Amino acid sequence: MLKIIVLAPLVGAIINGLFGRRFLTLFGQRVTEKLVGFIACASVGVSTALAFIVFFGQLLSKQPDADGVRRITEHFFTWIKIGSFQADFAYLLDPLSGIYILFVTGVGLLIHIYSTGYMHGDPGYYRFFCYLNLFMFMMLTLVLADNLLLLFVGWEGVGLCSYLLIGYYIKWDVAGSAAKKAFVMNRIGDFGFMIATFLVFTTFGTISFVSKNIAGQEIPSFLAQAASPAIAVGTLTAISLLFFVGATGKSAQIPLLTWLPDAMAGPTPVSALIHAATMVTAGVYLVARCSAVFVKAPTAMAVVALIGAATAIFAATIGLAQNDIKKVLAYSTVSQLGYMFLACGVGAFVAGIFHVMTHAFFKALLFLGSGSVIHGMDNEQDMRRMGGLKKYMPITFSTMVAGWLAISGFPLLSGFFSKDEILWRTWSTDALPPNWGRALWVVGAITAVITAIYMTRLMVMTFWGNERFGGSHDDHHAGASHGHAGSGHGDDHGHHGGPHESGWLMTAPLIILAMLSIAGGYVGAPEALGGPNYFGHFLDPAIAKSGEHAAMTGATMAPIAVMAQAEPHGATPAPAEPGAPSGARAAHEGGHDVETERLFTLISSVLSIFGLAFGWVFFNRNPLWRAPKLLEDKYRVDEFYDETVVEPVEHLSRDGLWKFVDVKIIDGFVNGVARMFAGLAGALRYTQTGFARNYAAVILLGAIIIIGYFIVSLFGGRIL
Amino acid sequence: MVPLSWYLALSAVLFTVGVIGVLIQRNVISLFMCIELMLNAVNLSLVTFSRLHGNVTGQLFVFIVMAVAAAEAAVGLAIIIALFRSRETLNVDEADLLKL
Numbered sequence: 001m002l003k004i005i006v007l008a009p010l011v012g013a014i015i016n017g018l019f020g021r022r023f024l025t026l027f028g029q030r031v032t033e034k035l036v037g038f039i040a041c042a043s044v045g046v047s048t049a050l051a052f053i054v055f056f057g058q059l060l061s062k063q064p065d066a067d068g069v070r071r072i073t074e075h076f077f078t079w080i081k082i083g084s085f086q087a088d089f090a091y092l093l094d095p096l097s098g099i100y101i102l103f104v105t106g107v108g109l110l111i112h113i114y115s116t117g118y119m120h121g122d123p124g125y126y127r128f129f130c131y132l133n134l135f136m137f138m139m140l141t142l143v144l145a146d147n148l149l150l151l152f153v154g155w156e157g158v159g160l161c162s163y164l165l166i167g168y169y170i171k172w173d174v175a176g177s178a179a180k181k182a183f184v185m186n187r188i189g190d191f192g193f194m195i196a197t198f199l200v201f202t203t204f205g206t207i208s209f210v211s212k213n214i215a216g217q218e219i220p221s222f223l224a225q226a227a228s229p230a231i232a233v234g235t236l237t238a239i240s241l242l243f244f245v246g247a248t249g250k251s252a253q254i255p256l257l258t259w260l261p262d263a264m265a266g267p268t269p270v271s272a273l274i275h276a277a278t279m280v281t282a283g284v285y286l287v288a289r290c291s292a293v294f295v296k297a298p299t300a301m302a303v304v305a306l307i308g309a310a311t312a313i314f315a316a317t318i319g320l321a322q323n324d325i326k327k328v329l330a331y332s333t334v335s336q337l338g339y340m341f342l343a344c345g346v347g348a349f350v351a352g353i354f355h356v357m358t359h360a361f362f363k364a365l366l367f368l369g370s371g372s373v374i375h376g377m378d379n380e381q382d383m384r385r386m387g388g389l390k391k392y393m394p395i396t397f398s399t400m401v402a403g404w405l406a407i408s409g410f411p412l413l414s415g416f417f418s419k420d421e422i423l424w425r426t427w428s429t430d431a432l433p434p435n436w437g438r439a440l441w442v443v444g445a446i447t448a449v450i451t452a453i454y455m456t457r458l459m460v461m462t463f464w465g466n467e468r469f470g471g472s473h474d475d476h477h478a479g480a481s482h483g484h485a486g487s488g489h490g491d492d493h494g495h496h497g498g499p500h501e502s503g504w505l506m507t508a509p510l511i512i513l514a515m516l517s518i519a520g521g522y523v524g525a526p527e528a529l530g531g532p533n534y535f536g537h538f539l540d541p542a543i544a545k546s547g548e549h550a551a552m553t554g555a556t557m558a559p560i561a562v563m564a565q566a567e568p569h570g571a572t573p574a575p576a577e578p579g580a581p582s583g584a585r586a587a588h589e590g591g592h593d594v595e596t597e598r599l600f601t602l603i604s605s606v607l608s609i610f611g612l613a614f615g616w617v618f619f620n621r622n623p624l625w626r627a628p629k630l631l632e633d634k635y636r637v638d639e640f641y642d643e644t645v646v647e648p649v650e651h652l653s654r655d656g657l658w659k660f661v662d663v664k665i666i667d668g669f670v671n672g673v674a675r676m677f678a679g680l681a682g683a684l685r686y687t688q689t690g691f692a693r694n695y696a697a698v699i700l701l702g703a704i705i706i707i708g709y710f711i712v713s714l715f716g717g718r719i720l
Numbered sequence: 721m722v723p724l725s726w727y728l729a730l731s732a733v734l735f736t737v738g739v740i741g742v743l744i745q746r747n748v749i750s751l752f753m754c755i756e757l758m759l760n761a762v763n764l765s766l767v768t769f770s771r772l773h774g775n776v777t778g779q780l781f782v783f784i785v786m787a788v789a790a791a792e793a794a795v796g797l798a799i800i801i802a803l804f805r806s807r808e809t810l811n812v813d814e815a816d817l818l819k820l
Contacts, residue, residue, distance in 0.1 A: 690816035692751075696742045 001058075002074040002091040002144055005050045005101065009136035012043025016133065020126020033125050037116035040129035044112050044136055048105035055098050060538075067224070068541040069094055073146060073210055080149070084205055086214050092146035095542040096288055099353060099535075100143040103360045107277045108136050110509035114368050115269040117505030118375060128168060128267065135161035139278050143285060148197045148207040151286070155193065155250065158279045159186045165274060166266040178262035185259040189249015193286075196242035203235050209289065223292035223544070233297060240293050240300030243286055244307075251283030251337045253311045258638050260334055264326040268371030271326060276333045276367050277360040284340045284356050288349045292544035295347060301431050305345025309443040312338030316450040318634045320457065321627030324381050325370045328458050332407065333363055335447060339422055342444060346432060348425030349543040350536050354524045355418035357535075361520045362406040362415055365513035369400035372502045372510065373462060377469065383458065384624060388467040392499040395507045397463050399514035404459045406517040408452035409608035414521030419448060420604040421526060424597050445607055452611025453618075460619040469499070528597040727768040735761035748800055748810045752793075759789050 016036050023032040054072070062070040076089035093101070112132060119128050138161055142154025159182075167179030201207050204222035211220045226236060247253070252260035263275045274280070287294060287304065294300055312335045319331035336359050343352030374381055376393055390397040406415040423444050429437040501507070525531020619625065630636070734757055741754030763782045770778030804810060 692812045692815070693743055693745075700739055700743070 001050055001054050002072070002093055003076055005047045005054065005105070006091065006137060006140045006144055008043045008046040008050075009133040009140070012040050013130050013133035013137060015039050016126050017130035020130060023126065029121070029123075029125075033116070033120065036126045036129050040133050041109065041112045041116065043133055044105065044109045047136065047140065048109045051101045051105045054093060055102055059093055059095070059098050064541065070541075071210065084214060085201065085207075086212060087147050087149040087207065088212075089150060090146040091144040092209055093144060095539045096285070096353065097143045099357060099539060100285060101140060103357050104136070104139050104143065104278050107360050107364050107513070108139075108273060110512055111269050111273040111277075111364060111368065114272075114371070114506050114509040115267075117503050118269050118371055119267065124168065124170075128165075131161055131164045131168070132270070132273070135165070135274060135279070139282075142282055146209050148200060148209075151289075152190075152193060152197065155246075155282060155286075156190065158274070158282065159183065159190070159250070162186075162263070162274050162279055165270040166263045168266055168270065172265070175265040178259075178265040182259040182263050185256045186249045189246045189256055189283075192242040192245025192249070196239050196246065199235065199239045199242065203231065203239070223290065226293045226296055227544070231296070236293055237297035237300050240290070240297040241303060243290055243293070244300065244304055247283030247286050247341070248307065249283075250286075251280050251341070252334050253283070253307050253338060253341060254314060257311060257315065257334050258634075258641065261327055261330040261634070264324070264330050268326065268367060268374060271330070272364045272367030272371065275330065276363040280333060280337060281340070281356045281360070284337070284344065284352055287341070287344045288353055288543060291344075291349045294344070295431070295544045298431065301345050301347065302433075302436070303345070304341050305426075305432060305436070305440055308338045308341030308343070308345050309440045309447075310338070311335065312342060312447045313443050313450070314338075314635070316447045316454065317631055319454040320450060321631035323384050325373065325383050325386075325458060325462065326367070326381055328383075328454060329363070329366055329370060332366075332451065332454065333359075335451065336363065336407070339419065339444065339447070342426060342440060343422040346426045346429035346437060346440065347545070348422060348429070350539050351418065351421040351425050353539060353543075354535050355415075355422055358406070358414035358418040358517075358520055358524075361513055362403045362517040365399060365403035365510060365517050366407065368506070368510055368513065369396050369403060372396040372506050373499075375502050375506070376499045380469065383461040385468050386462045387465045387469070387623065388463070389499055390463040393501045395501060396510060399507075399510040400459065400463070402514040402517050404455050405612075406521075408455050408612055409448055409604060410612065411605040411608070412521075414517050414519070416604070416608065417521035417525050417531075420601050421524065423448070423604055424526075424600045427600060428593070428596070445603070448604065448607050449611040449614075452608050453615040456612055456615025457619045457623075457625075460616065461623050464620065465623045526597065526601075528594045529601060724768055724772055728765060731761045731765040731768065733761075734758075734764065746811050746813055748803065748812050751812060752796055752800065755796075756789060756793070759785060 016039055020032070020036055023035055027035065059070055059072055062072060064070050072093040074091045074093075076091065078086065079089050080087040112129075115128070115132065119125055122128065135158060138154045138157025140154075142151055142158060145151035145154055163179045163183040166182050167175050169175045197207060200222050204225045206212060206214070206219045206222050206225075208219075209221050209223060211218055211224065213219075225231065249256045252258075260275055260280065264271055266275070294304070315331045315334035315338060319328050319335060322328045322331060336355070340352040340355050340359070343349070343355060372393065373386070373389060373396060376389075376396070377386065380386065402413070406413040409416045409419045423441055426437050426444055427441040432440075522531065524533055524535030526536075527533050626632075633639075738754045738756075738758030738761060741757065742751055745751045745754060763785055766778040766782050766785075770776060770782075800810070803815060807814060
């Protein structure tokens with residue numbers, strides 16, 4: 001089953017990739033679009049259906065393993081086996097990967113359907129869907145991999161697909177450079193990932209997430225082994241930090257964040273799928289997957305939390321000042337990813353993953369909504385030339401309102417629960433030194449307000465106020481060529497009359513995502529508010545705990561460490577449900593904390609509503625408010641990197657490596673050898689007179705010498 | 721009967737004549753003939769030793785030398801004709817392209 005989930009999109013990618021062009025010549029554009037779109041959506045549909053069947057039909061009813069985690073494993077084939085090293089093509093479905101495959105396939109399917117509408121009329125239609133399916137395959141490989149190496153295959157694969165799709169408009173320079181930038185920045189992160197993998201293998205002797213029987217010996221997973229006190233904290237810190245370097249690349253955190261906003265050069269469904277909902281959350285997945293290692297390395301946790309919080313507020317402030325609708329959403333994504341890392345850093349991995357899921361819903365919705373707007377506005381992306389669109393695109397508008405309120409943390413929508421959970425866990429964390437949590441909470445809270453403000457700005461500028469497109473629209477469009485020129489889609493919509501609503505293929509996914517954005521948070525609604533928190537109960541066993549608890553139980557033997565976690569609070573008078581509340585919560589047992597948690601929920605609601613209200617009032621008055629230059633210039637991070645990294649490297653390459661090393665040293669050596677022989681030969685030329693009889697004389701002389709030598713040596717002194 | 725040493729002496733004389741000829745002659749045809757003379761001097765000594773030892777190997781060797789000499793003569797004459805065509809002379813000292 002897991003095999004088919006992973007491989008179905010690959011089949012779609014192969015068919016569309018190999019035969020798409022032939023379809024085009026055989027059947028023409030219209031039929032090809034139907035065929036290619038059907039193949040792509042069907043292959044992802046198979047994955048989605050199976051993912052839901054496996055998750056709800058098998059994983060939920062599965063008996064937990066000894067360490068309390070429900071697991072389904074599937075061995076495909078053994079990939080590499082050298083000595084004690086073994087890497088399999090084997091899939092692991094546990095609560096963490098289960099949640100990921102649900103939203104990856106679910107949101108992925110919706111975006112595939114949306115894309116069939118969005119990419120309509122594009123000459124590269126089959127190419128687009130081939131890449132998109134390939135991406136699904138790689139992403140599923142990433143989350144279902146049962147060892148680090150296979151995870152890395154998926155990790156690189158999604159990076160490749162991201163590169164291909166960012167640079168999808170191949171005739172547009174900006175897209176090409178953005179693609180390269182994304183790829184190079186990801187490679188920097190991958191470097192950390194690889195070193196971390198090597199370290200894991202040398203430290204633990206295995207790179208698997210599950211215990212493996214290698215050469216007749218049962219080797220527990222490195223995650224289980226990490227709980228053992230025998231492993232030096234320094235090593236674990238190094239591994240964690242290197243993994244986090246990988247995560248910063250993939251998830252666009254400081255310092256590798258600048259590629260994500262540029263990645264908006266790709267088609268909008270790509271931004272929604274790859275650069276908002278799924279791929280960029282792979283970094284969070286990696287950190288959560290290796291949570292057992294992270295919780296043993298407090299320094300690394302602190303770094304993760306600090307970087308997360310810093311990125312969150314940094315990107316949010318930039319988001320305030322952008323005028324391109326997709327750029328705002330891109331910075332918003334970076335900021336929300338920062339939240340997720342903040343959650344991981346304070347030990348609330350469950351809250352982080354919960355936010356990953358809700359974020360996938362509402363950010364995919366917002367991106368697809370913005371795509372619908374861009375589509376309807378004939379490729380206009382500048383919000384300064386929008387306004388008043390709500391009467392032209394009622395469905396896009398109303399669905400985007402849901403996304404807007406969800407991301408702003410409006411009470412009882414999905415983003416509210418996850419963000420509130422993160423903020424509360426940040427405040428009450430015991431994974432960091434005292435008061436750090438509170439300081440980070442302040443940062444998080446400010447970010448929450450800013451988030452609400454910039455999202456309100458986006459909505460107000462786009463949907464309310466005066467219509468700023470008007471008659472001069474065509475001029476603007478000609479001036480601000482957004483590279484979609486090559487796409488030329490939708491001429492048969494007859495939309496030259498002005499903004500218009502998109503077709504049902506595009507609005508239907510919006511509606512579904514809007515419903516998820518509104519209601520999706522209930523699965524994780526905290527108990528303090530009387531919610532069920534299925535999400536927490538389900539995911540909790542698969543995640544390692546931080547703080548004193550882990551330190552104490554870590555002393556027991558590795559594989560049972562996580563199970564031992566559950567024991568202390570099993571003894572508490574808490575309601576004895578089989579799922580049992582989380583261990584982290586056990587540290588905050590008692591009514592007092594529930595009161596505080598409720599208080600913080602209230603604070604979050606107030607913050608969110610304040611942000612929304614402030615933004616509403618302020619931007620309705622002056623929608624074209626100019627943000628400080630520094631924010632508009634994105635803190636000049638790109639310029640800073642250009643000056644500190646790109647230019648020195650260029651300079652070194654040109655003047656150092658090329659003009660000095662290559663020209664002077666390497667060429668100098670090669671030419672020097674040639675010149676040496678030329679000189680030597682020049683000297684020897686003087687021995688050649690050119691007279692044949694001179695040569696004959698030399699031969700004679702030689703012959704006489706040789707004969708003389710033999711005579712002397714044979715007869716010795718008898719002759720002389 | 722003529723003693724063997726006479727044959728050898730004749731062979732040595734012929735060879736020396738050939739060597740000196742090669743060294744002092746300028747006409748390429750004379751030079752060529754001197755080379756032939758040296759070859760035949762060697763042939764004569766080979767036959768002499770063959771008779772001395774009662775072994776035909778030496779005589780067989782002479783045939784090989786003759787065959788090679790014939791081939792060499794063909795090639796050599798061809799070169800001489802080519803040389804004459806290009807330079808209108810048979811003086812070897814004027815064919816000095818290798819000279820600095």
